[in-house]
Amino acid sequence: MSRSLLPLIGKLWLFAILFFLYAPILVMAAMSFNASPFYQLPFELSTRWYQQMAGNGQILSAALRSVGIAMVTTLVATALGTAASIGLFRYDFAGKKVLMVLLFPPIAIPWLITGTAMLIFFFAIGIGRGTPAVIIGHVALALPYVIVTVTARLSSFDITLEEAARSMGANSWTVLRRVTLPWIAPGVVAGGLFAFAVSFDQFVVSYFLSEPGDSTLPVLIYTAIRKGFTPEINAISTIIIAVSMLIMFLATRYSRFAGDR
Amino acid sequence: MSAVDVQNVTKRFGQTVALDDVSISFEDGGFFALLGPSGSGKTTLLRTIAGFHFAETGAIRIGDRNVENVPVEKRDIGMMFQNYALFPNMSVADNVGFGLRVRKVAAAEERRRIAEALELVQLGAMAERRPSQLSGGQRQRVALARAIVTNPKVLLLDEPLSALDKTLRVDMQIELKRIQREIGITTIFVTHDQEEALTLSDRIGILKDGRIVQVGPPREVYDKPVDAFTAGFLGDANWVPESWLSALRLPQPANGHSFAVRPEALSMAQARLDGMNAVAGRLTQRVFAGAMATCLIEVEGQKWKLIARDRDIPEITGDGAVWLNWRPEDTMAVRA
Amino acid sequence: MTELTASADRRRLFALLSPAYLWLTLAVFLPLSAMLFFSFLTDLPQDNPDWSATFDNYARFLTNPTYAILMWKSVKLGLMVTLGCVLIGYPCALVLARTIKGRARETLFLLVILPFWSNSLVRIFSWAIVLRGNGMLEHALNWLLPFELRLELMFTTHAVVIGLIHSYLPYVILTSYLALQAIDDDLVDAARSMGASKLTILRRILLPLSLPGLLAGAVLVFVPVVGSFMEPRILGGRMGTYYGTLIEDQFVSVYNWPLGAALSFTLLAVVLLILACASPILGKART
Numbered sequence: 024m025s026r027s028l029l030p031l032i033g034k035l036w037l038f039a040i041l042f043f044l045y046a047p048i049l050v051m052a053a054m055s056f057n058a059s060p061f062y063q064l065p066f067e068l069s070t071r072w073y074q075q076m077a078g079n080g081q082i083l084s085a086a087l088r089s090v091g092i093a094m095v096t097t098l099v100a101t102a103l104g105t106a107a108s109i110g111l112f113r114y115d116f117a118g119k120k121v122l123m124v125l126l127f128p129p130i131a132i133p134w135l136i137t138g139t140a141m142l143i144f145f146f147a148i149g150i151g152r153g154t155p156a157v158i159i160g161h162v163a164l165a166l167p168y169v170i171v172t173v174t175a176r177l178s179s180f181d182i183t184l185e186e187a188a189r190s191m192g193a194n195s196w197t198v199l200r201r202v203t204l205p206w207i208a209p210g211v212v213a214g215g216l217f218a219f220a221v222s223f224d225q226f227v228v229s230y231f232l233s234e235p236g237d238s239t240l241p242v243l244i245y246t247a248i249r250k251g252f253t254p255e256i257n258a259i260s261t262i263i264i265a266v267s268m269l270i271m272f273l274a275t276r277y278s279r280f281a282g283d284r
Numbered sequence: 285m286s287a288v289d290v291q292n293v294t295k296r297f298g299q300t301v302a303l304d305d306v307s308i309s310f311e312d313g314g315f316f317a318l319l320g321p322s323g324s325g326k327t328t329l330l331r332t333i334a335g336f337h338f339a340e341t342g343a344i345r346i347g348d349r350n351v352e353n354v355p356v357e358k359r360d361i362g363m364m365f366q367n368y369a370l371f372p373n374m375s376v377a378d379n380v381g382f383g384l385r386v387r388k389v390a391a392a393e394e395r396r397r398i399a400e401a402l403e404l405v406q407l408g409a410m411a412e413r414r415p416s417q418l419s420g421g422q423r424q425r426v427a428l429a430r431a432i433v434t435n436p437k438v439l440l441l442d443e444p445l446s447a448l449d450k451t452l453r454v455d456m457q458i459e460l461k462r463i464q465r466e467i468g469i470t471t472i473f474v475t476h477d478q479e480e481a482l483t484l485s486d487r488i489g490i491l492k493d494g495r496i497v498q499v500g501p502p503r504e505v506y507d508k509p510v511d512a513f514t515a516g517f518l519g520d521a522n523w524v525p526e527s528w529l530s531a532l533r534l535p536q537p538a539n540g541h542s543f544a545v546r547p548e549a550l551s552m553a554q555a556r557l558d559g560m561n562a563v564a565g566r567l568t569q570r571v572f573a574g575a576m577a578t579c580l581i582e583v584e585g586q587k588w589k590l591i592a593r594d595r596d597i598p599e600i601t602g603d604g605a606v607w608l609n610w611r612p613e614d615t616m617a618v619r620a
Numbered sequence: 621m622t623e624l625t626a627s628a629d630r631r632r633l634f635a636l637l638s639p640a641y642l643w644l645t646l647a648v649f650l651p652l653s654a655m656l657f658f659s660f661l662t663d664l665p666q667d668n669p670d671w672s673a674t675f676d677n678y679a680r681f682l683t684n685p686t687y688a689i690l691m692w693k694s695v696k697l698g699l700m701v702t703l704g705c706v707l708i709g710y711p712c713a714l715v716l717a718r719t720i721k722g723r724a725r726e727t728l729f730l731l732v733i734l735p736f737w738s739n740s741l742v743r744i745f746s747w748a749i750v751l752r753g754n755g756m757l758e759h760a761l762n763w764l765l766p767f768e769l770r771l772e773l774m775f776t777t778h779a780v781v782i783g784l785i786h787s788y789l790p791y792v793i794l795t796s797y798l799a800l801q802a803i804d805d806d807l808v809d810a811a812r813s814m815g816a817s818k819l820t821i822l823r824r825i826l827l828p829l830s831l832p833g834l835l836a837g838a839v840l841v842f843v844p845v846v847g848s849f850m851e852p853r854i855l856g857g858r859m860g861t862y863y864g865t866l867i868e869d870q871f872v873s874v875y876n877w878p879l880g881a882a883l884s885f886t887l888l889a890v891v892l893l894i895l896a897c898a899s900p901i902l903g904k905a906r907t
Binding site: 029030033034036037040041043044045046047048050051054102103104106107109110111113114116122125126128129131132133134135136137139140141142143144145146147159160162163166170195220223224226227230231241244245248249256257260263264267268270271272274275 | 635636731740742747818846850864867868872877
C-alpha cells in the first residue's frame with residue numbers, strides 16, 4: 024500500500040509548492056486586467072491599466088532605460104566573461120583557484136552591501152550616480168554568471184580539438200574563431216541571457232546607483248509601491264515577469280543548467 | 285527443491301517485451317549464470333527476481349515463499365551491482381553492517397558478523413577505510429561481503445566483474461567461486477561474457493529476446509547447443525555447407541538440422557584423414573597469438589576458423605590448399 | 621590544458637583575463653575596501669573638508685542597543701526563512717529527483733526554478749496584492765469557509781516571512797535537487813536489496829549524501845535574507861524595520877554614509893563569518 028501512497032503524497036506536495044510559487048504572480052496578472060482600481064471583485068475584464076501605462080511617459084522611459092542598460096550589460100559582460108572563461112579553462116597557472124574564488128563575492132555578498140559600497144566608491148572617484156554607474160555595477164554582478172555558464176560548457180570541450188587545429192597550422196585566433204567559439208556558442212548565448220536577466224531584474228544595486236527621476240523600471244516600481252500602489256504597477260509588473268520568465272526559459276534551454284540531459 | 289523458481293513470467297516496458305513467458309528453476313546451492321547479448325532480458329530477469337521490477341504475469345518463488353507481492357526489502361536477497369554501489373558516506377564496516385543494522389541485529393553480533401564477512405573476502409584490515417580509499421578489486425570484495433553478510437536466501441550478481449581489468453577479473457572469478465562454495469549460497473549471476481559463464485557456473489541459462497533458449501551444465505550447452513544462436517554465441521561455430529552433408533558422417537539425420545564444428549575441433553592437413561569428416565579449403569591467414577594460433581580457411585566461399593596450439597598446426601606451402609579434418613562425433617547438430 | 625611556459629602564452633592569458641577581473645576590481649573589490657575606509661570617518665571628504673578618523677560609527681553599534689537588536693532581528697528572520705525553505709524545499713527536491721522521471725521531471729524542475737530568476741521585487745509586490753486586507757487570499761478563504769475570516773496578515777512579520785520564503789525557496793530546491801539527482805540509483809537499489817525501508821534509505825543514504833547541497837542552499841538563502849530591506853519594507857509595514865532597512869535609511873533618507881558604511885561592514889563581517897564557517901561545505905557541494 025505504501026508503495027503507491029508515498030509517491031502520491033510527494034507529488035501532491037510538489038504541486039502545492041508550484042501553486043505557492045505561481046499563485047500570487049497569477050493573481051497579480053489577473054488583477055492587471057481587472058477594471059477596478061481597488062482589486063474589487065467581481066472581475067471585470069479591462070485593458071484600461073495597460074492603456075494608462077502606455078500613456079505614462081515616466082514608465083515608458085524607465086522601461087526603455089532598463090532594456091538599454093540590460094543590453095549594454097549583456098554585451099560587455101558576455102564579451103569579458105567569455106574571454107575570462109577561455110583563459111581560465113585553457114591555461115594552468117598559479118593563482119587560478121584564487122581567481123575562481125574571486126567570482127563568488129559578487130554573487131554571495133548581499134546586494135545591499137555591494138550596492139552601498141559601489142555608491143560610496145563611485146562618489147569618491149567622481150562617477151557618482153546615474154546610468155553609467157548602474158551599468159558598471161550590473162556588469163560586475165553579471166560577470167560571474169557568464170563565467171560560470173561558459174566554463175560549464177567549456178568543460179565538455181575536448182582540448183585536443185584545439186591541438187589538432189594547431190597541428191594543421193591554424194594560428195590561435197583562427198583556432199578560437201573556428202574551433203573553440205562554435206563549440207561554446209550555446210554556453211555563450213545562455214550566459215548572455217543570464218546577464219540580461221540579472222541586469223533587467225536587478226533592483227537593489229540600481230536602487231542605490233540610479234539618479235532619482237532617472238531610474239530603472241524596478242526602482243520606479245519600488246518608489247511607486249511605497250507611495251501607495253496603483254493598478255498601472257500591476258500591468259507593468261506583469262509585463263516584466265513575463266519577459267524575465269521568457270528569457271530564463273530560453274537561457275535554461277541553452278545551458279545545461281536544468282540538470283541531466 | 286529448488287531455491288528460486290520462476291514460472292511463466294512476462295514483463296513489458298511500454299511496447300517492448302523484456303521477458304516473454306520465462307520459466308526457470310535455480311537449484312539450492314547452485315551457481316547459475318544467465319548469459320545473453322545486451323537486450324536479451326537477462327538483467328531484467330535478475331531484477332525481477334530481486335523485486336526491482338514487478339512481473340505482469342507469472343509467479344516467482346524464493347525459498348518456500350511466493351514473492352510476487354513482496355517488495356525488494358522484504359525478499360531476503362543479497363545483491364551485487366555492476367559498479368559495486370558502495371555507500372560513499374560510510375566506512376567499509378558500516379557498508380557491510382548496513383543490512384544487519386536494518387535487521388536490528390545486536391551490536392556485538394553485528395560486529396562479529398562484519399568481521400567474519402570481511403575475513404571471508406580477506407579484507408579484515410580495511411574495515412575502517414572509506415570505499416574511495418579502496419582499489420577496484422577491494423571494492424568488489426566489500427560489495428560481496430555486504431551482499432552475503434545477512435545470509436540471504438539467494439545471491440544475485442549483476443555483471444559484477446565487468447568493471448575490472450582482465451587479470452583482476454580472473455582472480456576475482458576464482459575468489460568468487462571459492463566463497464560461493466564455502467558458504468554454499470544459491471547464486472544467480474548475470475553476464476555477457478561467455479568465458480566467465482563457462483568458468484564459474486554449474487548451470488547456464490542462455491537468453492535471447494526475452495526468452496530462455498537453453499539451460500544446462502556448461503559443457504552440455506557448449507557441446508550440444510540447441511540452435512544456431514547458442515552455437516554462435518557460446519564460442520565460434522563453423523557451419524557446414526549443405527552440399528557437403530552427403531559426404532560426411534553425421535550424428536543424426538539431416539532433416540531440419542544444421543551442422544557446425546567448433547574451431548578447436550578442427551585439425552588441418554594437406555590430406556584427408558581416415559575415419560574423419562573433412563572439407564577442403566584454402567588457408568588465407570594464420571594469426572599467431574603466443575601459445576595458440578588462429579587460422580582462417582576459405583571453404584566454399586565461407587570463412588572457417590581453426591584454433592589450435594601453434595606448434596600443432598603444420599606449415600602449409602604452395603597455394604594454401606588444405607583439408608580440415610574433425611572427428612564425426614564433434615559435429616554439432618542444431619535446430620535449423 | 622596547456623602549461624604556461626612561453627611568454628606569448630602569458631600575454632594571451634593576461635589579455636583574456638584582465639578585462640573581467642579589472643572590472644570586478646573596480647566595481648566590487650575597490651568599493652568594498654573604500655567602504656571599510658569610509659566607515660572609520662566622521663564625514664565624507666567630498667562633503668566636509670574637516671573630516672577625521674574615528675571609531676564612533678562602530679562604537680555606536682555597541683553603545684546604542686537598537687543596532688544590535690535589529691541585527692539579531694534580521695538574523696532571526698534569516699534563520700526562520702532558512703528553516704522554512706529547508707523544510708518545504710527539501711521534500712520537494714526529493715520528489716523531483718527520486719520519484720518523477722524523464723521529461724516530466726525536466727519540465728517540473730524548470731517550472732520550479734523559473735520564478736527564482738524572475739524579478740524578485742515584482743514577486744514580493746504580488747504578495748502584497750494577495751495578502752492585503754480584503755485581498756485575494758481573504759476572498760478565497762471566505763469563499764471556501766462557512767464563517768467570516770479576517771486574516772490581517774499584511775504588514776506583519778508573517779507576511780515578510782512568507783514573501784521571503786517565496787523568493788528564496790527555489791534556491792534550496794535547486795541545490796538539493798542537484799545533489800539528490802547525482803546520487804547513483806544503484807545505491808538506493810543496494811540499500812533496498814539489504815532490506816532497508818524508505819525511511820532508512822532517506823536517513824542513512826539520501827540525506828547524508830545530499831547534505832552538502834542542502835546546506836549550500838541554506839547558506840544561499842540565509843545570507844541575502846539577513847541583508848534584505850525591500851521585502852520587509854513592502855510586506856512588513858511598521859513591523860518591517862530590520863537591519864537592512866536601517867542601512868537603506870542611512871543612504872537614502874538620513875544621508876549618514878559613514879554610519880551606513882559601518883553598519884554595512886558589520887553586516888558583511890557577519891555574512892563573511894557565516895560563509896567562512898560554511899565554505900568547507902560549499903566547497904564539497906561543488907565537487
